[in-house]
Amino acid sequence: MIPELGQVALILCLMLALAQMVFGFAGAATNRANWMAVVKPAAIGQMVFATLSFATLVIAFLQDDFTVSYVANNSNTALPTLYKVAAVWGAHEGSLLLWVLVQSGWTCAVALGSGRLPQVFSSRVIATLGFVSVGFLLFILLTSNPFWRMMPGAFEGQDLNPLLQDFGLAVHPPVLYLGYIGFSVAFAFAIATMLGGDLNTQWARWTRPWTTLAWLFLTIGIALGSWWAYYELGWGGWWFWDAVENASFMPWLIGTALIHSLAVTDKRGLFKSWTLLLSILAFSLSLLGTFLVRSGVLVSVHSFASDPERGLYILIFLGVVVCSALLLYALRAHRFDEQGHFDLVSRETALLVNNVLLVSAAFVVLFGTLYPLINEGLGLPKVSVGEPWFNAYFVPLALLLMASLGIGMHTLWRVSNTNSLVRRLRWLAVVAVIAALVLPSLFFGRTAVMTVLGTAAALWVILSTASELWIRYRTNGNVRMPRAMVGMLVAHVGVALCVAGVTYTSAYSDQRDVALKAGESYTLGNYSFELQTVKQVEGPNYVAQEATVGLAYKGKSLGVLKPQKRLYRVQKSPMTESDIHARLSRDVYVALGADLGNGSYSLRLQIKPMVRFIWLGALIMALGGFLALTDRRYYLERRAVEAGSKARTA
Amino acid sequence: MRFSVPLVLFLGLSVFLLLGLDQDPQKIPSPFIGKPVPAFSLETVESASGTVSTQDYAGKPYVINVWGSWCPACYDEHPYLLEYAAQGQLPIIGLNWKDTREKAQSWLAQLGDPYVANAFDPVGDAGINLGVYGAPESFLIGADGIVLYKHVGPLTPDVWQEQFLARVQL
Secondary structure: HHHHHHHHHHHHHHHHHOOOHHHHHHHHOOHHHHHHHHHHHHHHHHHHHHHHHHHHHHHHHHOOOOOOOHHHHHHOOOOOOHHHHHHHHHOOOHHHHHHHHHHHHHHHHHHHHOOOOOHHHHHHHHHHHHHHHHHHHHHHHHHOOOOOOOOOOOOOOOOOOHHHHHHHHHHHHHHHHHHHHHHHHHHHHHHHHHHHHOOOOHHHHHHHHHHHHHHHHHHHHHHHHHHHHHOOOOOOOOOOOOOHHHHHHHHHHHHHHHHHHHHHHHHHHHHHHHHHHHHHHHHHHHHHHHHHHHHOOOOOOOOOOOOOHHHHHHHHHHHHHHHHHHHHHHHHHHHHHOOOOOOOOHHHHHHHHHHHHHHHEEEHHHHHHHHHHHHHHHOOOOOHHHHHHHHHHHHHHHHHHHHHHHHOOOOOOOOOHHHHHHHHHHHHHHHHHHHHHHHHHHHHOOOHHHHHHHHHHHHHHHHHHHHHHHHHHHHHHOOOOOHHHHHHHHHHHHHHHHHHHHHEEEEEEEEEEEEOOOOOOEOOOOOOEEEEEEEEEOOOOHHHHEEEEEEEEEEEEEOOOOOOOOEOOOOOOOEEEEEEEEEEOOOEEEEEEEOOOOOEEEEEEEEEEEOOOHHHHHHHHHHHHHHHOHHHHHHHHHHHHHHHHHHHHO | OHHHHHHHHHHHHHHHHHHHHHOOOOOOOOOOOOOOOOOOEEEEOOOOEEEEEEEOOOOEEEEEEEEOOOOHHHHHHHHHHHHHHOOOOOEEEEEEOOHHHHHHHHHHHHHHHOOOOEEOOOOOHHHHHHHOOOOEEEEEEEEEEEEEEEEEEEOOHHHHHHHHHHHHOO
């Protein structure tokens, strides 16, 4: 009975989303206040029913209701409770339900937070979000119903894919979805702006906190995914330029560009049509990512559900959303053409460079991801676009971005004095380059061009940030500044740390596959590994061989690592559970491989310097986003708008 | 006019996305292509005391074919493998994957044995290291031990000719 309630709740959601869409658009077009009044309660109702529907599926999992075929396919009585909940979004149907839940959450938040916006505008925003919801609800109900029953029910479930039985992957999809779908808010603001044709740039200020929030979640989501791949896939890689990773990285790059161009539109009223286009692109790429992952046109290490029929549906939906948005853009964008000018050396130029580089990077990733598909569409042989290709194009763009970032932070709006800029920054550049030439050989005994460039880029940004603080302190006697500014500086330091992590992990990682018998040791660099024992251990739903590996650094013991080779009982699939001795400066990574017979086992040993900086940097970027989000300006402005509208009505 | 450019670009892109739906997503380039084949040394299907190791075949190109008696597509593939083995151009090493010894042996006894050696990987460890998605799956290994090509699904004569034989000078 409970799953049927979930199904009914989902249908009610669809009805409410339709009402939200129809009354929102029609009401705004005909200026009927009573029609427009429908959207807010409809959005709240949609949230309530989406939550109910989601809760019923959670209950079905917790109760091991194997008459529900989705539960039977993705759970098992022996599955630990945490993973029973995570299994809700462990496969296609449930992850769409999660999408709907998150979408309704964002919509509801916008509906509740938009009380101060003009009614016509907010109705259009919520109507657009309703339109997106309708698409996803129809997708679930028509092609991917998670509440489908099978009679008779299964006696025992098929269990969750063992790769997903992990904390990192339990939290990764919800956070990533919060980011993906969060960009639908910026998208809806852009649509509403173009429909209204209102020339002032208030919308940019309204959009900014929402966009930053979505970006923050996406940043954390991508970092979680990378971290998960690192310790769970057993290869020790943290980024594979894999189609699914790229699918989340493209909206991130465009979203980052959007955050910066919104700043220009908000502060200076420039780049309006460009900002609108980026708002459309960020969400379009989120949808494209979903299409690529869900349709099976590209296969990757992460794709767990794919089906061409579903792919066709998403493609149609993607086509409708993106085409209508871009058509509207083609018709209306000229109205938002620029007036106002800025000098060549100015913050506007710096942010323009930032945008050009980020968008180019996004296109590199898009092209690399779709190239095999395009080639095949043209009847050319299938090619693999792998890591070397992506690195060859992406890394130079990233380095240029870092170089311009260090300068950009010191520029002023409208016009900057070139001489003072040069005076401010030249010594920093010299210090960064000299340090980059010296430091790698000092710590690692060898160096390379990429290492020098990466170090210089990271140091350059950090020094540039520090000098901003120093100059402030010298002129004002304190380093007080608006929260948005603090957030900007923090996020940029995060970028620098991430770049440093990538540079050093790529250049100085050491990896060895060795065969050891119990009692034997192997020395890699300054670390020695002793295989002590290998024994059988039992988990709740798996059996495992667990190795005990003693780790020592220059003869001093650091304790033991216990990598496992698990065999999950139901799915019969083996899983490598690596063990990591983690420090900020380096990870020591041990994975247990095959039993080679006669008592010897293969072990993969890796030392990865500064790999933690990659994720730490991402978290610091997200922290920067959070700080910017809490800037009082966004909330003061609201009060001012409110006061203004009261004054007008009075 | 310039504001229509994004729309036109997207329409162009969607043509390829639509074409992509009809294509075979299984022809995926393996991350191992261009890298040394992950070495394995396993018991043979015939007996627990025999061993098959990738090292035994270094120096000449060869094929690793992943199969299992439980896999229907392997049935379809099997007659072709016998044909290729009879031609004798490239040796084929079997990797019997997630199977039992009795079933694998009776399969070879009944249907014929195209393999120069057959490694027994009941748990699938070696398969995981090779990045196997499913059976049947075939890897072309060059004389220098580098993975040259990977094919997912039955090894049909066109694939054998155009992708496998064509890639190694014989």
